[in-house]
Amino acid sequence: MHIVITGANRGIGQALAARYRDAGHEVTGTARDSSEAVTLDVTDPDAQATMAEMLKGRPVDLLVCNAGVYLDKGQSIDGYPADMWAQSFAANVTGVFLTVQALLPNLKVARGKVAIISSQMASHTRAPGGSYIYRASKAAALNLGRNLATDLKPDGISVGIYHPGWVQTDMGGGAADIAVDQATGGLVDRFAELALDTTGCFQTWDGQDHPY
Numbered sequence: 001m002h003i004v005i006t007g008a009n010r011g012i013g014q015a016l017a018a019r020y021r022d023a024g025h026e027v028t029g030t031a032r033d034s035s036e037a038v039t040l041d042v043t044d045p046d047a048q049a050t051m052a053e054m055l056k057g058r059p060v061d062l063l064v065c066n067a068g069v070y071l072d073k074g075q076s077i078d079g080y081p082a083d084m085w086a087q088s089f090a091a092n093v094t095g096v097f098l099t100v101q102a103l104l105p106n107l108k109v110a111r112g113k114v115a116i117i118s119s120q121m122a123s124h125t126r127a128p129g130g131s132y133i134y135r136a137s138k139a140a141a142l143n144l145g146r147n148l149a150t151d152l153k154p155d156g157i158s159v160g161i162y163h164p165g166w167v168q169t170d171m172g173g174g175a176a177d178i179a180v181d182q183a184t185g186g187l188v189d190r191f192a193e194l195a196l197d198t199t200g201c202f203q204t205w206d207g208q209d210h211p212y
Contacts, residue, residue: 002026002110004060006042006099007067009035012117012164015184016064028055030067042067042095048102059110060103062191065096066117072133085133092137096144111156115191116145120163120204125211142202142212149200158199162190165205178205 003020007013008029017027029036030051038054040047069091071084096116100107107114121131122138142161149159165183186205194201202210 001061002028002059003062003064004028004030004055004103004106005064005066006030006040006095009033012180012184012187013064013066015180016066016187019184019188040067042099043090045098048098052102052105055103055106058106059112060106061110061112062115063100063103063107063112064115064117064191065099067095067099068092068117068137070131070134072131075131075133080132088133088137089140092134093140093144096141100148107152107157108155113191113194114145114148114152114157114159115187115194116141116159116161117164118142118145118161118202120210122161122163122202123211146200146202146212153196153199156196158194158196160190160194160198160200161202162187163202163204163210 001020003025005013005017005027008017008027009031013029017029020027028038030038030040030042032041033039038051040051042048069088071088072080075084100114106112118141119134119138121135122142145159145161152159164187165178183205186207190203190205190207202212204210
């Protein structure tokens with residue numbers, strides 16, 4: 001398979017890329033710096049166009065939209081500046097759409113899959129307060145994925161949205177529940193199971209259907 005992973009230079013993206021490469025798959029990783037094959041700021045339409053040109057004519061069997069930010073961790077209710085909202089939604093929502101849009105011809109050729117890394121914090125059933133920007137952006141990414149699933153199904157493209165667990169990464173922190181290898185092993189299994197009859201699913205890394 002040819003797999004494209006955004007934000008493949010650290011955390012879950014890096015671990016997914018390594019796991020797929022070890023399994024013999026071709027992986028195209030992206031990062032905002034030059035550490036991966038494609039230098040991509042997912043919020044930049046020009047950078048997206050450059051990536052689309054680089055990969056023109058190459059089928060993409062799986063696109064993992066993993067790049068994202070959690071800028072409002074620890075903010076108090078009198079914080080959350082407007083530019084933090086704009087930056088977060090640009091990366092976590094607009095960036096997902098622009099990436100799918102840029103690689104849609106490649107996905108159509110392969111009748112491929114799109115995996116969107118969201119979070120259980122996207123669910124309206126979990127509202128303990130705080131992290132307003134991150135929660136709202138991940139909820140929007142979930143909504144985006146559900147609607148993409150409807151529109152892309154006629155092209156044979158399935159879309160899944162996933163909670164990777166609370167993972168011991170720079171974003172999740174050292175007190176998180178599970179190790180990166182455990183999370184990525186589960187996610188790889190979930191991506192393999194994704195099909196047109198399950199498109200639009202919102203699942204946890206270990207295969208549980210998550211309430212919206």
